[in-house]
Amino acid sequence: MASTASPATSAAAWAFAAATFVKLLLVPTYRSTDFDVHRYWLALTHALPARQWYTDASSRWTLDYPPFFAYFSRALSLPAPLVDATLVSIPVPDAPPFAHLLYLRLTVTFSDLLLLGSVLLLAGDARRRQRPFLALLLVLWSPALLAVDHVHFQYNGFLMGLLLLSLYFLEQGWDLAGGVVFASLLCSKHLFLVAAPVYFMYLFRHYCCGRGVVKGLGRLMLMGSGVAAVFAAAFAPFVYYGQMQQVFNRLFPFGRGLCHAYWAPNFWVFYIMLDKILAFLLRRLGFNIAIPEASFTGGLVGDSSPFDVLPKVTPITTFLLVILAMAPYLVKAFSNPQPKHIV
Amino acid sequence: MAKLRKPRTSAVDPAAAAAAAAARLPWHPPAPPVPTALLISLAALLVRVLVSVGPYSGQGAAPKFGDYEAQRHWMELTLHLPTSDWYRNTSDNDLAYWGLDYPPLSAYQSLLHGSLVNASLPDAVALRSSRGYESPESKLLLRWTVLSSDLLVFFPAALWFVWAYMKGGIDVSGEERREGWTWLLAMILISPCLVLIDHGHFQYNCISLGLTLGAIAGVLSRNELIAASLFTLAINHKQMSLYFAPAFFGHLLGKCLKRKYPIVEVMKLGFMVLGTLALVWWPFLHSYQAALQVIYRLAPFERGIYEDYVANFWCSTSVIIKWKRLFAIKPLKLMSLSATILAFLPSFVQQVKSPSNLGFLYSLMNCSFSFYLFSYQVHEKSILLPLLPASLLALREPQMYGWFVYFALFSMYPLICRDQLLLQYIAMLGLFFLIYYSPGGNQGKRLKVSCGAKVVLSLPFLCSLVLNISYLQIEPPKRYPFLFDALIMFICFSQFVILTLYTNYKQWMLDTHSRSIGVKKDL
Numbered sequence: 001m002a003s004t005a006s007p008a009t010s011a012a013a014w015a016f017a018a019a020t021f022v023k024l025l026l027v028p029t030y031r032s033t034d035f036d037v038h039r040y041w042l043a044l045t046h047a048l049p050a051r052q053w054y055t056d057a058s059s060r061w062t063l064d065y066p067p068f069f070a071y072f073s074r075a076l077s078l079p080a081p082l083v084d085a086t087l088v089s090i091p092v093p094d095a096p097p098f099a100h101l102l103y104l105r106l107t108v109t110f111s112d113l114l115l116l117g118s119v120l121l122l123a124g125d126a127r128r129r130q131r132p133f134l135a136l137l138l139v140l141w142s143p144a145l146l147a148v149d150h151v152h153f154q155y156n157g158f159l160m161g162l163l164l165l166s167l168y169f170l171e172q173g174w175d176l177a178g179g180v181v182f183a184s185l186l187c188s189k190h191l192f193l194v195a196a197p198v199y200f201m202y203l204f205r206h207y208c209c210g211r212g213v214v215k216g217l218g219r220l221m222l223m224g225s226g227v228a229a230v231f232a233a234a235f236a237p238f239v240y241y242g243q244m245q246q247v248f249n250r251l252f253p254f255g256r257g258l259c260h261a262y263w264a265p266n267f268w269v270f271y272i273m274l275d276k277i278l279a280f281l282l283r284r285l286g287f288n289i290a291i292p293e294a295s296f297t298g299g300l301v302g303d304s305s306p307f308d309v310l311p312k313v314t315p316i317t318t319f320l321l322v323i324l325a326m327a328p329y330l331v332k333a334f335s336n337p338q339p340k341h342i343v
Numbered sequence: 344m345a346k347l348r349k350p351r352t353s354a355v356d357p358a359a360a361a362a363a364a365a366a367r368l369p370w371h372p373p374a375p376p377v378p379t380a381l382l383i384s385l386a387a388l389l390v391r392v393l394v395s396v397g398p399y400s401g402q403g404a405a406p407k408f409g410d411y412e413a414q415r416h417w418m419e420l421t422l423h424l425p426t427s428d429w430y431r432n433t434s435d436n437d438l439a440y441w442g443l444d445y446p447p448l449s450a451y452q453s454l455l456h457g458s459l460v461n462a463s464l465p466d467a468v469a470l471r472s473s474r475g476y477e478s479p480e481s482k483l484l485l486r487w488t489v490l491s492s493d494l495l496v497f498f499p500a501a502l503w504f505v506w507a508y509m510k511g512g513i514d515v516s517g518e519e520r521r522e523g524w525t526w527l528l529a530m531i532l533i534s535p536c537l538v539l540i541d542h543g544h545f546q547y548n549c550i551s552l553g554l555t556l557g558a559i560a561g562v563l564s565r566n567e568l569i570a571a572s573l574f575t576l577a578i579n580h581k582q583m584s585l586y587f588a589p590a591f592f593g594h595l596l597g598k599c600l601k602r603k604y605p606i607v608e609v610m611k612l613g614f615m616v617l618g619t620l621a622l623v624w625w626p627f628l629h630s631y632q633a634a635l636q637v638i639y640r641l642a643p644f645e646r647g648i649y650e651d652y653v654a655n656f657w658c659s660t661s662v663i664i665k666w667k668r669l670f671a672i673k674p675l676k677l678m679s680l681s682a683t684i685l686a687f688l689p690s691f692v693q694q695v696k697s698p699s700n701l702g703f704l705y706s707l708m709n710c711s712f713s714f715y716l717f718s719y720q721v722h723e724k725s726i727l728l729p730l731l732p733a734s735l736l737a738l739r740e741p742q743m744y745g746w747f748v749y750f751a752l753f754s755m756y757p758l759i760c761r762d763q764l765l766l767q768y769i770a771m772l773g774l775f776f777l778i779y780y781s782p783g784g785n786q787g788k789r790l791k792v793s794c795g796a797k798v799v800l801s802l803p804f805l806c807s808l809v810l811n812i813s814y815l816q817i818e819p820p821k822r823y824p825f826l827f828d829a830l831i832m833f834i835c836f837s838q839f840v841i842l843t844l845y846t847n848y849k850q851w852m853l854d855t856h857s858r859s860i861g862v863k864k865d866l
Contacts, residue, residue: 007366028396
């Protein structure tokens with residue numbers, strides 16, 4: 001297997017090297033406020049003890065990712081004092097010198113190595129799965145990932161690497177490993193909670209069921225304790241400090257409103273548009289509809305979701321709707337869990 | 344180009360072949376020509392755009408700034424002044440502040456770009472008030488003038504050249520034709536020095552080099568009149584293109600002599616050249632004075648035989664023989680002229696005697712190298728001129744080309760550090776060598792290099808690595824503030840001498856090789 005995999009491995013490594021040089025050229029390009037966010041988190045996790053990570057308010061970019069990401073930031077900040085002590089000092093100075101920019105950009109490039117690792121694992125198996133090599137190449141060269149990670153500034157490459165690793169394990173039939181890796185992914189960026197129901201259904205059916213009640217229960221306990229161990233490793237310190245409420249508020253900022261300042265192309269756009277059209281028509285027809293202050297197109301982030309006509313949308317509503325939309329896949333994952341379908 | 348053949352791999356067994364097929368990158372054979380050429384061109388464009396984000400020459404360096412300000416100033420001049428004033432010292436045109444010193448085609452190009460910039464940002468090219476104008480918008484506009492010139496001139500020329508090369512311009516084996524063209528195109532388009540100078544430092548070499556490349560493609564595809572016209576245009580854009588003139592002259596003369604009515608052929612070419620010249624110089628031909636004024640600006644001999652540290656003969660030997668002190672300008676001019684002529688004479692004679700397309704490419708490289716090494720007032724950026732024919736020979740001489748690119752880049756290292764383009768330098772070097780060694784790629788023949796030779800060759804390479812770092816980190820001693828510049832220059836000069844001796848040798852050996860095979864060249 002090793003000798004036949006090596007052309008694919010060297011090609012993938014070559015592609016990653018080419019992407020790395022392109023990322024190097026992207027260093028002086030535009031960066032968004034996310035850059036300042038991550039620069040602050042680097043300094044925060046290095047300079048302050050964990051007790052203060054979710055309570056520090058010296059900058060408006062408060063920590064809103066789960067603890068594993070904070071540990072990750074801490075790890076990345078370890079060599080920083082060798083480069084420049086001001087990289088990890090609180091409060092963070094305003095205009096970053098070029099050395100800071102270079103350091104942070106390089107941390108993103110470095111963390112992409114995990115993505116390379118996962119892609120190499122998948123490449124080794126690509127022939128058997130009849131996955132075209134080009135698909136793996138496009139993961140390494142994904143323009144969306146390059147634009148968001150290396151221009152706008154985020155660490156999605158690393159997180160994608162974790163996700164692909166977990167999927168690889170599931171494909172190989174190593175469900176426990178896959179579940180544990182996914183749990184650590186959840187503790188790094190809780191955005192991936194959207195995939196959690198599918199994982200839960202698949203793992204429950206594939207790993208636990210069909211082996212008899214005792215063995216099944218035993219496996220359920222095993223999986224449960226594996227996932228619980230991961231969550232404990234992440235959240236235990238904060239439970240100890242009694243900060244869980246604060247952490248939860250930071251992680252799930254429902255106060256930010258239904259839509260971000262920049263709309264994502266999803267269903268709520270239609271909902272908002274429908275609401276505006278209805279309000280306009282109904283006003284024309286003579287009904288007295290109050291015109292709210294905060295507007296969706298104003299780019300403001302606010303708690304009130306001022307819909308004129310249609311009912312207000314609460315977080316619980318969105319949660320139920322998401323589960324409903326996922327239902328077909330959950331049913332399929334439950335009824336016929338196959339490793340080769342999991343991706 | 345046959346598209347249905349199986350990709351050839353060194354291993355014959357089907358498992359290895361299947362594994363190689365599983366790692367197939369999009370440009371591996373069988374690669375459909377048009378989409379693959381488009382892919383490579385887009386990748387070359389991407390690299391250029393990314394380098395353009397970096398700083399330009401003289402960024403923020405008041406009061407003189409750099410080449411970027413010079414080009415912007417020329418746009419300002421050509422836009423607002425009449426042609427008679429372009430090369431003359433007037434109240435609006437202070438020749439001491441970046442006066443025009445390229446031939447008229449450069450001026451027309453500045454006029455065109457100036458009008459485009461003027462349409463969206465008039466303040467950037469306003470007469471007199473826009474001196475030292477710097478803004479993100481003007482940088483974007485000016486960078487796009489270079490990018491568009493590259494796309495309109497250099498890219499089509501490169502594509503034409505590769506097409507002419509593969510269609511039988513040079514003798515290629517079937518395998519080379521099928522598999523080598525993508526690598527050759529990538530080598531020509533993604534040339535690190537050219538990208539860094541044009542899109543980093545800020546110049547328009549892509550236009551004159553593109554016109555020259557078009558002329559070379561014309562020669563290869565037997566459109567000699569078009570070739571003559573394009574080359575004349577190239578000379579009229581940057582007078583440094585004259586470095587290639589002996590090669591063109593020798594090869595075309597040799598070809599004409601082998602035809603039925605040589606005089607007629609020579610006259611046809613002569614008319615083409617003169618006609619193109621007249622067209623370009625039209626506004627300056629109304630008086631002897633006007634034409635002379637332009638020529639005076641084009642050849643600034645009073646600046647001395649060398650300026651700064653460039654890896655050519657005069658500068659390198661000036662450590663031992665102080666040329667500037669021993670000789671006045673006139674004898675130095677004569678000496679450099681005779682040395683240059685002597686250096687390109689063998690190559691010239693070979694082409695007149697037995698012209699061939701491959702010999703033409705070698706001759707281009709040898710002539711331009713002889714000018715680089717021995718000519719008057721050579722700048723380090725002139726290394727771009729021998730680099731062009733070297734890239735065209737990449738399939739034939741892959742090791743030579745890789746070696747040359749590395750040391751050409753190294754010879755420009757001080758310039759790159761001055762322009763703060765170090766990041767772009769590292770990235771371009773890395774990308775170039777990744778493409779050079781791309782998996783499944785075609786590197787052509789390999790020279791059999793003995794172990795001892797390898798050790799000897801790695802010495803300058805290691806020295807260059809050490810110098811790369813020490814140039815940045817270590818302070819040179821007070822007595823020799825330019826110690827590192829001089830050392831860089833020495834190493835590069837030594838490698839260039841070896842390279843040019845090698846290519847001259849190869850060009851001479853072409854004669855004996857073709858004679859032994861008994862190939863008859865159809866001219």
